[in-house]
Amino acid sequence: xxxxxxxxxxxxxxxxxxxxxxxxxxxxxxxxxxxxxxxxxxxxxxxxxxxxxxxxxxxxxxxxxxxxxxxxxxxxxxxxxxxxxxxxxxxxxxxxxxxxxxxxxxxxxxxxxxxxxxxxxxxxxxxxxxxxxxxxxxxxxxxxxxxxxxxxxxxxxxxxxxxxxxxxxxxxxxxxxxxxxxxxxxxxxxxxxxxxxxxxxxxxxxxxxxxxxxxxxxxxxxxxxxxxxxxxxxxxxxxxxxxxxxxxxxxxxxxxxxxxxxxxxxxxxxxxxxxxxxxxxxxxxxxxxxxxxxxxxxxxxxxxxxxxxxxxxxxxxxxxxxxxxxxxxxxxxxxx
Amino acid sequence: xxxxxxxxxxxxxxxxxxxxxxxxxxxxxxxxxxxxxxxxxxxxxxxxxxxxxxxxxxxxxxxxxxxxxxxxxxxxxxxxxxxxxxxxxxxxxxxxxxxxxxxxxxxxxxxxxxxxxxxxxxxxxxxxxxxxxxxxxxxxxxxxxxxxxxxxxxxxxxxxxxxxxxxxxxxxxxxxxxxxxxxxxxxxxxxxxxxxxxxxxxxxxxxxxxxxxxxxxxxxxxxxxxxxxxxxxxxxxxxxxxxxxxxxxxxxxxxxxxxxxxxxxxxxxxxxxxxxxxxxxxxxxxxxxxxxxxxxxxxxxxxxxxxxxxxxxxxxxxxxxxxxxxxxxxxxxxxxxxxxxxxxxxxxxxxxxxxxxxxxxxxxxxxxxxxxxxxxxxxxxxxxxxxxxxxxxxxxxxxxxxxxxxxxxxxxxxxxxxxxxxxxxxxxxxxxxxxxxxxxxxxxxxxxxxxxxxxx
Numbered sequence: 187x188x189x190x191x192x193x194x195x196x197x198x199x200x201x202x203x204x205x206x207x208x209x210x211x212x213x214x215x216x217x218x219x220x221x222x223x224x225x226x227x228x229x230x231x232x233x234x235x236x237x238x239x240x241x242x243x244x245x246x247x248x249x250x251x252x253x254x255x256x257x258x259x260x261x262x263x264x265x266x267x268x269x270x271x272x273x274x275x276x277x278x279x280x281x282x283x284x285x286x287x288x289x290x291x292x293x294x295x296x297x298x299x300x301x302x303x304x305x306x307x308x309x310x311x312x313x314x315x316x317x318x319x320x321x322x323x324x325x326x327x328x329x330x331x332x333x334x335x336x337x338x339x340x341x342x343x344x345x346x347x348x349x350x351x352x353x354x355x356x357x358x359x360x361x362x363x364x365x366x367x368x369x370x371x372x373x374x375x376x377x378x379x380x381x382x383x384x385x386x387x388x389x390x391x392x393x394x395x396x397x398x399x400x401x402x403x404x405x406x407x408x409x410x411x412x413x414x415x416x417x418x419x420x421x422x423x424x425x426x427x428x429x430x431x432x433x434x435x436x437x438x439x440x441x442x443x444x445x446x447x448x449x450x451x452x453x454x455x456x457x458x459x460x461x462x463x464x465x466x467x468x469x470x471x472x473x474x475x476x477x478x479x480x481x482x483x484x485x486x487x488x489x490x491x492x493x494x495x496x497x498x499x500x501x502x503x504x505x506x507x508x509x510x511x512x513x514x515x516x517x518x519x520x521x522x
Numbered sequence: 523x524x525x526x527x528x529x530x531x532x533x534x535x536x537x538x539x540x541x542x543x544x545x546x547x548x549x550x551x552x553x554x555x556x557x558x559x560x561x562x563x564x565x566x567x568x569x570x571x572x573x574x575x576x577x578x579x580x581x582x583x584x585x586x587x588x589x590x591x592x593x594x595x596x597x598x599x600x601x602x603x604x605x606x607x608x609x610x611x612x613x614x615x616x617x618x619x620x621x622x623x624x625x626x627x628x629x630x631x632x633x634x635x636x637x638x639x640x641x642x643x644x645x646x647x648x649x650x651x652x653x654x655x656x657x658x659x660x661x662x663x664x665x666x667x668x669x670x671x672x673x674x675x676x677x678x679x680x681x682x683x684x685x686x687x688x689x690x691x692x693x694x695x696x697x698x699x700x701x702x703x704x705x706x707x708x709x710x711x712x713x714x715x716x717x718x719x720x721x722x723x724x725x726x727x728x729x730x731x732x733x734x735x736x737x738x739x740x741x742x743x744x745x746x747x748x749x750x751x752x753x754x755x756x757x758x759x760x761x762x763x764x765x766x767x768x769x770x771x772x773x774x775x776x777x778x779x780x781x782x783x784x785x786x787x788x789x790x791x792x793x794x795x796x797x798x799x800x801x802x803x804x805x806x807x808x809x810x811x812x813x814x815x816x817x818x819x820x821x822x823x824x825x826x827x828x829x830x831x832x833x834x835x836x837x838x839x840x841x842x843x844x845x846x847x848x849x850x851x852x853x854x855x856x857x858x859x860x861x862x863x864x865x866x867x868x869x870x871x872x873x874x875x876x877x878x879x880x881x882x883x884x885x886x887x888x889x890x891x892x893x894x895x896x897x898x899x900x901x902x903x904x905x906x907x908x909x910x911x912x913x914x915x916x917x918x919x920x921x922x923x924x925x926x927x928x929x930x931x932x933x934x935x936x937x938x939x940x941x942x943x944x945x946x947x948x949x950x951x952x953x954x955x956x957x958x959x960x961x962x963x964x965x966x967x968x969x970x971x972x973x974x975x976x977x978x
Contacts, residue, residue, distance in 0.1 A: 228712040230887075285960060297579055297711045301894060302963055304887055308956025311883075315949035432883070436723060439716050487660075491652070495731035502720035509709060509717055 192477035194346045204465040206354040209361035212457025213416030214438035219453040223385040224405040227299030231307040233435030239274035239414030259329040275410035323426045353423040440505040446515025460501045553799035560806035562908035568860030574899035576853040577833035584885035585722025586695040590865025593691030595736045598746040599679035605666045612662025623651035666734040684746040688866045695862020703854040730877040742875040749801035755794040897969025922950035
């Protein structure tokens, strides 16, 4: 019984939150990696682009709520995602047309692209703050919990309970659906194959008649979908605050590089690697251990490897270690 | 002289703008802006050395700035003797443990061939070391943080003059740059950018959360100053006389004695804050001039030519027998040390150390915009960039407010769009900086004052 309790403590406080957080990171990381693979630059506007898409979802959610349209137990935000995605793609295409395409035609070095994306980051941040303001917003409605700790305890008779928030379940399910569709698209359809060909060898792809404009367009469309969904899921799970989204760019980068930048599947797993590492290293194991050990051996410290303040630092350290030991990432991306 | 025409023109416009602020807003604001411009100029000199001379992309400026600020606390604050008594031993032991870990890891790496066993032993040494560190440090940290937590709760500094901390800040940042350079400089450009950005985040989060070091998020206030304090100035006779002499025509217009005295006190208060800011401006200006002379000399020396050769073509430079790795490391250290100096200057100017204020937006990306807008590879350009961008960063909000009021003048005061726009005026600075950067990158990628190649 104690063993079961220990497992449930671990599940409740580490595995479930890490799965949800990892899914959010994974979507962002695939976005980064896709831009890197096809358009060949590190996009520093990642966090703010996700924030931009989420902003539309937040505004539309408020609008729908005022009209009385909702999804019942599910959050209204899910209904707004398609519209937000459309706006996001439109914004990305405008940015691409007026900013990035010039440098792409000129074949500028990646560093210049990165600096340009910093400019885009500033502009996007300004637009977000001007349109919606910098404050914290919660736009979750509908049923909050699927499973409450007390219900679980009653059901099983255990001393510890599992809490499953509806946002966590939605996050994991939506991520799995989106990512599987995307991998199917990249690997099985003709357009997806042409994108991979363009990413592998641009000249050869052009030679075999692949239209670069189409590839770029489709990349931004997929990027817009990923960015918006990732952003909205994060916002539903925590809350929407522009500054936090900007900061999220950093673990997302870490996830993309850890998984091997340019490799979408690597980025997907990288997100979970980062999330699990962050939560496992900063979790206080006292409660977990106390179930496993006999009573007189109970630890008197929190048994925490690092305090939760260092959550971000953990993922960055992992990134630095990976860069040192295996610069191409765990799942072989583009060689540095 | 003809070559310098546009440089002089650009700087005069900048000076004119600052004077305009002095006339229309107040001289105190103008001097604050000028001081920050000078600090930004030091930062851009540092960033320009790395990016302009050697083509190294360092997004970790924030980390070195924070480290420079930390140096001010560590050097100038009086030591907290009680804290040293209760926890100093533990902290010193921790430093020895860290050194021991580094040596053991180095020994293992050098002594044994690459194998799985070696990897595991390195990992276990590091993990064991961290656990040992936490066990040793925990009681010490707890004891230190318990001592008068509202006021101290940290180890304090060395109680030395604050100007020494500028040098110490540069050394600290340079030392860190050495370690980071050893780790990260082999990476390709955009990876280097990301890696340095993340390492800087780690540094800032350590400074933020290790309260025994510099009070973390509780901030350190009331730091020493290399300039006199306003209160002392207001009390000193020579200063009052100076102000009276300066404003004699104005004072003579007032007839009644009591009113005269009142006006004089007001003027003295105003003048004291300006005087202090002028002292800082003088100090910062000296630093900027010294750095400018040194960097200009370096740029047009054989060493500078070598750096540019490495920047423009690494392969060719190394074929000529130049040690690219060593030179990159050297320039990374030099640039970071200058940024550390700027960080120390900034904290000295503010008189307080607030770790939470170190955000990548303000301390990495804005500095980069400065370098790129001003002119990469040209020190005059980089400094000008520091001035222009900082000026825009500060003045964007008032200008935006003015423009919003101008364009929405026909709307009633309660119009929701107008109210919303006026509320969001502070965020127009991001828009101005972003669009400025994009325009410069597109139409004048070499910056306002481009790099000048002197043909020998």
